Amino acid sequence: MTPVTAIADLKPSYIREILNLANHVDIISLAGGLPCPETFPTQILEEVMPAIAADKQLLQYAPTVGYAPLISCLHARFQVPETHGIMITTGSQQGIDLCARVFLGHGDKVVTESPSYLGALQVFAIAQATVLSVTQESDGPNLQQLEDLFKAGDVKCFYTVPDFHNPTGCCWSLEKRQAVAALCIRYQVLLIEDAPYRDIRFSGTSLPLVSSFCPEVAICLRSFSKILAPGLRVAALIMPKRWLPLFDKVKQATDLHSASLTQSVALAVLEHSAFEQHLADTVARYSTHYEALANELDVLCRELGSGYQFDPVEGGMFIWLKLPDCDTYQVAKAAIENGVTVVPSAEFYPSSSKPQTALRLNFSHNEPEVIREGISRLKQTLVSTLGYIAR
Amino acid sequence: MTPVTAIADLKPSYIREILNLANHVDIISLAGGLPCPETFPTQILEEVMPAIAADKQLLQYAPTVGYAPLISCLHARFQVPETHGIMITTGSQQGIDLCARVFLGHGDKVVTESPSYLGALQVFAIAQATVLSVTQESDGPNLQQLEDLFKAGDVKCFYTVPDFHNPTGCCWSLEKRQAVAALCIRYQVLLIEDAPYRDIRFSGTSLPLVSSFCPEVAICLRSFSKILAPGLRVAALIMPKRWLPLFDKVKQATDLHSASLTQSVALAVLEHSAFEQHLADTVARYSTHYEALANELDVLCRELGSGYQFDPVEGGMFIWLKLPDCDTYQVAKAAIENGVTVVPSAEFYPSSSKPQTALRLNFSHNEPEVIREGISRLKQTLVSTLGYIAR
CATH class of the missing domain: 3.90.1150.10 (Aspartate Aminotransferase, domain 1)
Known part of the structure; x- marks a missing residue:
């Protein structure tokens, strides 16, 4: 055993x-x-909870992809293009894991920044993927190294946290965002853009998501753990619609669906006038x-x-x-x-x-x-x- | 891609x-x-929700293994022996998936009844395990076939639903429960006993869990989807304590932890005098x-x-x-x-x-x-x- x-x-x-x-x-x-x-947001929660507690629909089995009203809300909030769809996950951690389960077979190559988010490295280790590293500079990854890795062939994914990187806190420049997106398109590498800290900006200017420059080869992970509450375990994967059926099959086997109650709570808080x-x-x-x-x-x-x-x-x-x-x-x-x-x-x-x-x-x-x-x-x-x- | x-x-x-x-x-x-x-249980829910909505602790990151008060409650409810521990999962579907991720590598052999629960077959397909089948009779699996499969060697797990089987509704006899447990011990095969329907018995006599006859080589999955509400996605894995660290590592990478809010709701309902x-x-x-x-x-x-x-x-x-x-x-x-x-x-x-x-x-x-x-x-x-x- x-x-x-x-x-x-x-x-x-x-x-x-x-x-x-x-x-x-x-x-x-x-x-x-x-x-x-x-x-x-405890005050908002206490306000919205009674209606949620009375909603029987939240207690039944539900679609694997997520709670439809929350998905609609996020389509508008994140201005998701019509070519793209959303899947709700049990936190972004599950989002990373699902990406790996769909795209990374034993020995497949994934590039991460060095250093990188520990939870992603754990996922890639379980997937038995081959992890390659690109050096992180103060404005993003070293582009020459990244292209050399891509050029060597067979890289399937590049996992990255371009906004307020974990652990270093650094943010990519606009130039590097565009250059990395161009490389992902050119070498057909899937960009997994993990953006849990993006909304926690207290100075400087927010730059476009890297995935916005290469939407057809990118999956973006948006978490509500940092701006709402991690205990709810609600996050969203945004991806080209053609991949949703693959993710649906894997998430079916993984947990059928994430809890509807917490998805409904997240929606009620996001839609509240005080949010x-x-x-x-x-x-x-x-x-x-x-x-x-x-x-x-x-x-x-x-x-x-x-x-x-x-x-x-x-x-x-x-x-x-x-x-x-x-x-x-x-x-x-x-x-x-x-x-x-x-x-x-x-x-x-x-x-x-x-x-x-x-x-x-x-x-x-x-x-x-x-x-x-x-x-x-x-x-x-x-x-x-x-x-x-x-x- | x-x-x-x-x-x-x-x-x-x-x-x-x-x-x-x-x-x-x-x-x-x-x-x-x-x-x-x-x-x-909507009436109970409406009663317990205000206190849950006010509990800030449920909104924070929490231990991977699950919400401690719920685990304590289940230890008593299921009379879990001291040698064993509990992990809370996002429904039993996640429990099956975690078992496969911990124990089933590419090509490893798992036995299922034929027919068997579709969601388990999906998990084993994703794990790229080799699925072997044992014929289901009206009182449980064909024992000779099962022993032949075990004897041939290298079988790692036997996945089964002995109470009100999905899809056939059949229940194992006491003799088959004991015989299968003895085979699992003898051939050191992990018994994965999935028991989501066990509490829905409207006639006849409940028999002991198969895992109670071979606790050291068994994991039992207890779900609250059928007796409480599936939308909560709360279930429990009961297993020898020595395996908990393995499951903890995999669940960390899978989703960090299941939503605390729904675990707390499940606890409050289970402990309510009207339950x-x-x-x-x-x-x-x-x-x-x-x-x-x-x-x-x-x-x-x-x-x-x-x-x-x-x-x-x-x-x-x-x-x-x-x-x-x-x-x-x-x-x-x-x-x-x-x-x-x-x-x-x-x-x-x-x-x-x-x-x-x-x-x-x-x-x-x-x-x-x-x-x-x-x-x-x-x-x-x-x-x-x-x-x-x-x-």
Whole structure:
């Protein structure tokens, strides 16, 4: 009764393991990608719930593709072209998994940025796909490397988070968006554009989705976990209509359909007159959280020396703090002992890559004063494990 | 951008396709396995929803294994031994899929009854497992065939629905339950016991779960879709604790976790003082529905001749109506034109098997008067397509 090798060998997520620790009262978590509970639209929810509770239709089996009124709402909200359709998924995580199950067979090649979202790397490992990496620069992937990979042939997908990348927080330039789209069209590579943080922008200008430049070879994943509530597990896949029947077959076998109740809740919140203001408030709150973290890190980097560095971000949930050469797992472990959790950079790289020495720090979950205390603990940890460098 | 072959080749579910038709006002569906909407616990729901809507914790990311208070409740409800643990899944369909993802690699052997649940066959097709069949008799699988398959070696799993089998409605005898469990232990084959209909028993005596005789090599799937509401998508996997970390890793990659809101709703309904009475009412209602269908079929079989036959059932949702030799797809198609949907038997067999000539008829969804009209339409269809036989 031995499990499949790909499963037995799969590392459990450091972040999911650490989430358990994060619930201990004395530990400050800068590790997870949790929204701040204060941003959950509880007032709107209490208003819309009675009508939802009375709707018997939500309790019956439902179409695999999703709750029709929610799909209609999202068609308008995301201005989905007529050539394209929507499937509702149990969070974007399921969306990534469905993409892999439809398109990635054993040994098929998928390109990811290096570093990349851990949950996507887990999916590709289970699919037993071959993961190839392209270096991430401050404005997007290295185009020459990407084209070389595509040119070598047989690349089926390019998975990416172009807006407020997880873990680095970086955003692609307009030029790179257009260039990558052109490469995907030219080499007929499926672009899987994961956009969970796109709506959390507190400065700068929003650029078009990469998939908008190559819609016929792209699937875009839109999540409501960051702007509404992750516990609802509601996200949407937007894709050319011709692929919907394939996704339908796989999702049928996967879970028949996502819960109708939570889809209906998501719809009611999205359509509520107070939602846009709620979203603006959420973004404003995260801007404040970000300022608190960035200010503390400015001081930390100045004090601890030139090996410490981070790039400012214009949205999302994370800052990527580069460290002097060290064992980041050891730093993360020492940090837990000091009462703060962070994610070591190696977690975000496929096992074949050499990771940049860094930590991913979250600013969405905690209030500014908690963030400040967390960074104070992290600073102590860094001083005691790595010492002052080049002061 | 070609999809994985196993997906491209997968037949979409006839039943899911037919569900769309079933929504047309003029068509009576005896095809799906839908609960009767009158059995949804709407009164209990309206009572418990306000407290659930106000619980912010349900909106946050949550542990992959499931909502802890629901897991505790189910440990007690199902008297799960200390050696075993529970994972909450998005319906039992996801439970089957997770079992396959953990244990069934490409080409691995899984045994199913012939006929078997279509959704399981779809999962095994996507896993590219080798499906072997054991003939189903009126009291369970043919034991000699089963042992021969196990003895030939390398069988990893045996997937089965021992209580009110889908599609045939049959229940295993105590002797076969014990014998199959002994075989699974002897040959170290994982028993996947799917028990969604177990609580819908309106006559006869409930027998122990097969997995209770071989708990160390078994996973039991308990669904709340038939006794509570399928739209919630809440089910539980019960398994030896040592396997939980494997399932946790796969479910992490699959969807992070199932929606907390619906898990909390399921818990609140299960713990409500009115639930056991509600369940008894549901079973009583289905007994009435069953009597209506069985009575009509008695008349039909008497009138149409000896080629028509069905075994009475003591619960579940289906009757398996055997027909004289014919093309059951053609009958099902003619039935739709006559305003009633049924499922042709071939849908429930792996493509390598020769199907018994039969139709699966559902009695849970419709009120007795609708069932009677449905069978009247089916009778017309049978007369016009097959004619009277051996009258």
